[in-house]
Amino acid sequence: MIQLGKLAEIVSGSNIVRLSESQQDRKYTMKDFEHDFYTMKLADPKNAIIYQQSSSMPHVSAAILSDANKEKVISQIFAIIRIDVSRLDPWYLCYLLNQSQKIAQQCSRCLQGSVIARLSAQQMKHVEIPLPDMNMQKKMGKLYATALYQHYLEVMQANRKLDGILSVLRDIDEQKRG
Template identity: 60%
Template sequence: MITLGDVADIVSGYNVARLSEADQDRKYSNADFEHDFYQMKLASPSNPIIYRQSMAEHNMSATIIADENQDKFISQVFSIMKVNTEKLNPWYLCYLLNESDIIARQCNVLLQGSVIARLSAHQLKQMQIPLPPVEEQERIGKLYATALYQYYLETTVSSKKLQGILSLLHGTESK
């Protein structure tokens, strides 16, 4: 086990309410996160990881930021992690943050008694993560990112098929 802060620099997002009117269009949104999450396999592993802490859903998840979203302003519900890729595979870290029972237990302990369910950058840095050899991290991380991307592709195709069938059915209603 190693402390996350030993292999990643972590900073919290900003108060985007103070952005100028011109910069409001450049806020990183939940839709941007969803896009980046399911298409994480396509992102460069050198890009930072974004960690979303949704207070409404009590849901926390991580992904690698896509190239097109790197210059956006990050709000306070997100944290940015710049990983030392020589020691820690970013896709593996996303897998741990999203799926690991070890991480979930630590989050639950850290959030006990909190009014706002949000981990600070300092708390994230203190998280203990398992650190297998880099080759195993790469295997796990690539498998995880590929599975998410395949899920995205399959649901997108299924959704388009459904929309096609519904539009055909709506066309028959007027006959």
């Protein structure tokens, strides 16, 4: 086990109240985060990892920033994690932050007694992660990112089918009325 802070630089986002109007227009949103989460398989592994500091969705707290979102302004609900990719695979780290019960327990202990459940960048640096050899990290990370992306594609396909059926039903309903 090694502390995440020994492998990464972690910086909290900006207070959105202090952002200029042009920065507000380039603000990273929860929709951006959800997109980056499910499509992180396509992201450049050199891009930073975005971490949701106060997660409202269990098992969804870290993703690799997409090229489309990497220049956006990050609010204080997120932190940016820049890792040493020669020692830590980014998809493996996302897998750990999103799925590891041991890491979830460490984070939960940090939040005990907090009124607002928010894990600061400083607290994240002390989270201990397992560090298998790079080959194993890459296998696990690739499998995780691929599974998320396949799930995303299946959901998108199911939504298109549902939209098609609903469109047909609306047409039938309009014909009955007309």
